[in-house]
Amino acid sequence: MDKPIYQKITEETSLFNDLRNRVKNRVASISEDRDVSIRWKAVIMPLFYIGLYFGALLSVQNPLWYIMLFALMGILLVLIYLNLIHEAAHNNIFKNKRLNAVVLRFFDFVGANSYIWKKRHVVSHHAYPNVDGWDTDIEQSGLLKIYPHIPPRGIQKIQHRIFFLIYPFYLFNWMFIRDFRDFFDKNRIILKTQGAIPLNEKIKMIIFKLFYFFYQIAVPVLFFEASLRLALGAWFLQIMVASIFALFVLLPLHPLPDNEFPQLDENKNLPYSWMRHQFEVTNDLKENNWFVRHILGNFNYHVAHHLFPNYSYAYYDEITEEIKEFAQENNLNYKRFSMFMALGKHYQLLKSNATSISEVMEETM
Numbered sequence: 001m002d003k004p005i006y007q008k009i010t011e012e013t014s015l016f017n018d019l020r021n022r023v024k025n026r027v028a029s030i031s032e033d034r035d036v037s038i039r040w041k042a043v044i045m046p047l048f049y050i051g052l053y054f055g056a057l058l059s060v061q062n063p064l065w066y067i068m069l070f071a072l073m074g075i076l077l078v079l080i081y082l083n084l085i086h087e088a089a090h091n092n093i094f095k096n097k098r099l100n101a102v103v104l105r106f107f108d109f110v111g112a113n114s115y116i117w118k119k120r121h122v123v124s125h126h127a128y129p130n131v132d133g134w135d136t137d138i139e140q141s142g143l144l145k146i147y148p149h150i151p152p153r154g155i156q157k158i159q160h161r162i163f164f165l166i167y168p169f170y171l172f173n174w175m176f177i178r179d180f181r182d183f184f185d186k187n188r189i190i191l192k193t194q195g196a197i198p199l200n201e202k203i204k205m206i207i208f209k210l211f212y213f214f215y216q217i218a219v220p221v222l223f224f225e226a227s228l229r230l231a232l233g234a235w236f237l238q239i240m241v242a243s244i245f246a247l248f249v250l251l252p253l254h255p256l257p258d259n260e261f262p263q264l265d266e267n268k269n270l271p272y273s274w275m276r277h278q279f280e281v282t283n284d285l286k287e288n289n290w291f292v293r294h295i296l297g298n299f300n301y302h303v304a305h306h307l308f309p310n311y312s313y314a315y316y317d318e319i320t321e322e323i324k325e326f327a328q329e330n331n332l333n334y335k336r337f338s339m340f341m342a343l344g345k346h347y348q349l350l351k352s353n354a355t356s357i358s359e360v361m362e363e364t365m
Contacts, residue, residue: 003193004128004264006274016275019326023308026318035314037294038083038093042103045080049073049110056234057219060226070234074241077110082249082297089118092312108208111171111216111239113179115201119190120182126309130254130261130281131270134189136182138254141173145353147261152354160351170243179205252285252342253302257349258335259283278306279327283335284320285342293317303334 056069087093088103107114125137132147139146143166145156155162182190183202191197216235220226260280262270272280285292285300292300298313299305301320308319327334337345 002268004131004134005267005269006277007270007272009273009276012273012275015326015330016273019275019307019322022322022326023311023319026322027311027315030315030318035092035312038087038312038314041083042088042093045076045084046106049076049080052076053215057224060220060224060230063230066220066226066230067234067237070238071241074238075245077238077242078245078249079295079297080106080110081246082299083295085114085117086121086297087312089114089121090309092310108204109212111175111209111212113183113205113208115205116179116182116190116197119194122309123194124189126306128270129278129306130259132261132263136189139178144350146255146349148257148349148353149261149263157354159354160347163347163350167247168240168243170247171239172243175209175239179209248343249296249299251346252283252337252339253299254282255349256283256337256342256345257352258337258345275307276332278303279332279334282306283337283342286336286338288317300339 052069052073056066056073059065059069084093084103085107088100091097091100093103094100104114104118107117120136125135128134130138132150143155144159144163145152152159159166182188183197183205185191216238217228217231220231220234221228259282262272262277262280264270270277282303284303287300292298298316301313301316303323304311304316304319305313307323311319324334326332
């Protein structure tokens with residue numbers, strides 16, 4: 001399958017090489033042990049998740065405590081994704097790729113699939129962010145319309161009124177639908193662009209999914225005398241909490257009305273060079289404090305991540321300083337919003353997308 005093609009603009013290629021050298025020199029001036037804390041997190045955070053799980057099992061006679069610990073597991077699940085899974089997919093935790101692969105494998109133990117997610121994120125999202133049909137992280141679904149150029153249909157026409165009923169089920173869709181579709185639906189972009197998935201990966205996916213539901217739901221019921229209603233309810237709450245928390249962090253970074261959703265022409269050409277595309281479709285968040293840097297994995301500096309995904313988030317403060325200065329010098333569209341402003345903008349995107357262009361014209365004529 002022919003893939004989208006970025007514009008080849010010699011001047012902008014030269015500009016990006018200049019930025020890359022500036023970033024390389026800036027990072028070289030920083031102590032090499034800056035990101036040692038991420039390696040410690042690769043040990044501590046999974047152990048903490050396991051500890052919460054066993055703590056819940058031992059407190060099954062106290063339903064409120066059991067439910068609370070499962071909810072905390074949902075929050076920790078997202079923190080593990082931000083700090084570890086995401087970094088491991090880019091080989092940014094350890095210099096040894098096998099060690100990064102070990103960290104990434106934890107994703108399989110918490111209901112997702114590391115193999116297909118890495119393909120989605122690295123090969124699809126990072127290659128073509130905000131491009132309809134190619135960015136599987138910003139995927140167009142039947143319930144919500146993200147891309148402005150697509151006419152709204154059915155329930156999408158009231159999506160700004162019901163999105164809060166849909167978003168809490170984000171990870172349920174991931175676990176029960178998206179993973180299976182990407183493995184077995186031949187019309188999905190992953191299979192079209194990456195070729196057939198090895199049989200052993202399909203078997204691993206099914207085995208890990210079964211194991212996940214076994215220890216999350218069956219073990220408390222079969223071995224710790226939890227009622228089925230309590231086990232299902234606590235697990236359900238865990239995933240709803242994780243879904244809301246994940247979207248609270250991730251939505252402000254790409255699907256906003258200030259960010260472009262570039263369309264392909266008839267020859268599958270994109271309108272920008274690769275570098276300019278990253279500036280147009282991505283934005284940063286203004287929040288920059290200890291909690292954001294060390295607990296949320298510096299996800300506030302998302303432009304730096306898209307331009308330089310091979311640097312760990314430990315260096316994003318300095319890298320972003322270089323990017324901001326570079327963007328100002330070269331009239332590039334660097335965007336930065338507060339988290340709550342960005343979430344409000346996402347709501348405005350849903351609201352404006354609920355009305356088709358033709359309907360807007362009819363109302364204004």
